[in-house]
Amino acid sequence: MRCVSENVGRATRPGEPSEWMRCARDKITGLYVHVPFCDGKCGYCAFYSVRYQEALAEDYLDALERELAAAGPLAPETIYLGGGTPSVLTASQLERLLRMLLAKISLSRLLEWTIEINPGSLDAAKAAVLTALGVNRFSLGAQAFDDRVLQTLGRRHAAADTAKAVALLRKAGARNLNLDLIAGMPDCPRALWQQTLLSALALSPEHISVYALTNEEGTRLNRRWRQGKMKLLSEEEHLHRLDMAEALLAASGFKRYEISNYARDGFECRHNLACWRGEEYIGLGPAAASHVGMKRWTNCADLKAYGAALARGRRPPRAVEKLTPALKRQDQVIFGLRLAEGITPETASGYEESLATLQVAGLVERPNGRWQLTARGRNLADYVAVELIR
Numbered sequence: 001m002r003c004v005s006e007n008v009g010r011a012t013r014p015g016e017p018s019e020w021m022r023c024a025r026d027k028i029t030g031l032y033v034h035v036p037f038c039d040g041k042c043g044y045c046a047f048y049s050v051r052y053q054e055a056l057a058e059d060y061l062d063a064l065e066r067e068l069a070a071a072g073p074l075a076p077e078t079i080y081l082g083g084g085t086p087s088v089l090t091a092s093q094l095e096r097l098l099r100m101l102l103a104k105i106s107l108s109r110l111l112e113w114t115i116e117i118n119p120g121s122l123d124a125a126k127a128a129v130l131t132a133l134g135v136n137r138f139s140l141g142a143q144a145f146d147d148r149v150l151q152t153l154g155r156r157h158a159a160a161d162t163a164k165a166v167a168l169l170r171k172a173g174a175r176n177l178n179l180d181l182i183a184g185m186p187d188c189p190r191a192l193w194q195q196t197l198l199s200a201l202a203l204s205p206e207h208i209s210v211y212a213l214t215n216e217e218g219t220r221l222n223r224r225w226r227q228g229k230m231k232l233l234s235e236e237e238h239l240h241r242l243d244m245a246e247a248l249l250a251a252s253g254f255k256r257y258e259i260s261n262y263a264r265d266g267f268e269c270r271h272n273l274a275c276w277r278g279e280e281y282i283g284l285g286p287a288a289a290s291h292v293g294m295k296r297w298t299n300c301a302d303l304k305a306y307g308a309a310l311a312r313g314r315r316p317p318r319a320v321e322k323l324t325p326a327l328k329r330q331d332q333v334i335f336g337l338r339l340a341e342g343i344t345p346e347t348a349s350g351y352e353e354s355l356a357t358l359q360v361a362g363l364v365e366r367p368n369g370r371w372q373l374t375a376r377g378r379n380l381a382d383y384v385a386v387e388l389i390r
């Protein structure tokens with residue numbers, strides 16, 4: 001898909017949302033805001049971000065305010081501030097961002113407000129602003145708990161920073177913390193991975209995400225791997241690490257409610273659950289994705305073009321995909337199967353034959369009438385998706 005710049009469409013009266021957003025505001029469940037700044041680039045990461053600069057961040061906040069105004073009076077159930085690293089903003093920039101959202105959004109339906117935090121970029125002032133203004137879920141990019149591994153990954157934080165960040169957030173009143181971990185990192189033997197999981201559990205988070213390391217094009221890790229300077233784990237070893245995570249986390253009371261996500265009862269991430277269930281969301285900021293009705297679109301991953309378009313009263317350039325009912329159903333089946341709850345027979349309608357073949361192969365099952373991945377199927381979810389698309 002190509003990013004194109006389009007006319008915004010005229011607002012009917014000054015201050016009213018323009019036609020390109022008006023259709024969405026009553027239906028959406030989630031609001032995602034992409035904050036495209038980091039304090040450097042991790043070796044494995046392909047998410048869109050640029051290096052944080054104070055003036056650039058102010059320009060971004062100006063543009064975001066314009067995009068938010070065009071979106072009209074949203075009333076989401078969840079807000080997710082992701083990135084990039086929202087926590088690299090200064091305390092006063094975070095306060096501006098939060099107040100801008102509070103001024104424009106109805107809180108009547110709001111249940112969950114998440115922010116992604118890099119442990120090295122949090123301080124007491126930021127933790128206080130976030131909790132005081134209503135953020136109630138905090139997702140920390142811990143990744144690992146060994147300084148050498150963190151260095152290999154190109155992280156700018158040390159293991160001790162994660163513990164400090166957790167303590168700061170708890171002191172400020174945080175009751176819902178997530179830790180992101182990466183499984184299958186180079187230079188991390190099994191014993192160290194087990195230690196990583198135990199260190200995460202020792203911090204008593206309510207939620208843990210365990211992402212299998214993906215070798216993304218354009219990253220330093222990918223370049224070093226191509227040059228033969230870095231060895232990655234075999235597929236089999238990778239799966240073993242994920243099995244270790246499931247066993248250890250389950251023994252500590254965490255449920256694997258999605259392939260990469262574990263939570264204590266009642267602490268599943270509502271925002272991501274809604275996305276996997278095919279509900280509608282709006283994304284603001286460069287590189288943010290939206291799904292409304294029969295359309296999906298992604299703002300162009302270009303901070304300059306994003307700001308320039310909005311300053312001229314235009315919609316940020318974006319790539320749009322029109323969905324057919326068949327494509328929408330395909331997404332519901334593939335994303336729905338990532339969840340432990342699986343999919344209903346109604347959602348699976350039209351896919352029964354493929355699902356029956358996958359059932360014979362031991363990859364899906366149908367307890368209680370819903371189609372779900374088996375333990376083997378969870379490890380081979382990408383293969384299952386390919387078989388369902390065929």
Ligand SMILES: C[S@@+](CC[C@H](N)C(=O)[O-])C[C@H]1O[C@@H](n2cnc3c(N)ncnc32)[C@H](O)[C@@H]1O
Nearest residue numbers: 044045083084085117118141180211212213214
């Ligand atoms: C967009 S990042 C935002 C979090 C925050 N910037 C940080 O890193 O602390 C969300 C998460 O994606 C995961 N991630 C990014 N690139 C990945 C990759 N190539 N393989 C596996 N996980 C990855 C990391 O665990 C990261 O915490």
Ligand code: SF4
Nearest residue numbers: 038041042045083084
């Ligand atoms: S993992 Fe987080 S901190 Fe690292 S480059 Fe990606 S978004 Fe930035």
